[in-house]
Amino acid sequence: MKSEQIMSESTKSFEDAIQTAVTRFDATVKGLASAYVNEMYTTIKNGKIDKYRVNLQMTFEVMPPKADDKAKRKKK
Template identity: 40%
Template sequence: MSVLKVIEILANSDKSWEDAARKAIKHASKSVKNIRSVYVQDQSASVSNGEITEFRVNLKITFEVN
């Protein structure tokens, strides 16, 4: 039987929501092992002078607990 845990993390990028999600997983995988899936719970962006300046994602990461 596997035991799975879910954590919630926030990340940002000046390029895209996808880049923010990739950065989040890359950073989280340094301390969280056995990541199985990621769920993008929410997306938002910061705007300045009519342009998007920052993409933000709120993720739920599922990983197996040993």
């Protein structure tokens, strides 16, 4: 397992900011396992919440290289 820290934001809600992060991160890695919310905060504009922001620790599996990938590395 490996983990990365990321930040995400939404104009709708904290839940939407978390879902946006999960959706985007899942599109770039295989085996996304969990998301831990480190921080939640907002930005304020004209006395109202402007953006909901979350800082997440995303945990995912590190996949072993495919046999084809190993062969390509040896040729280099």
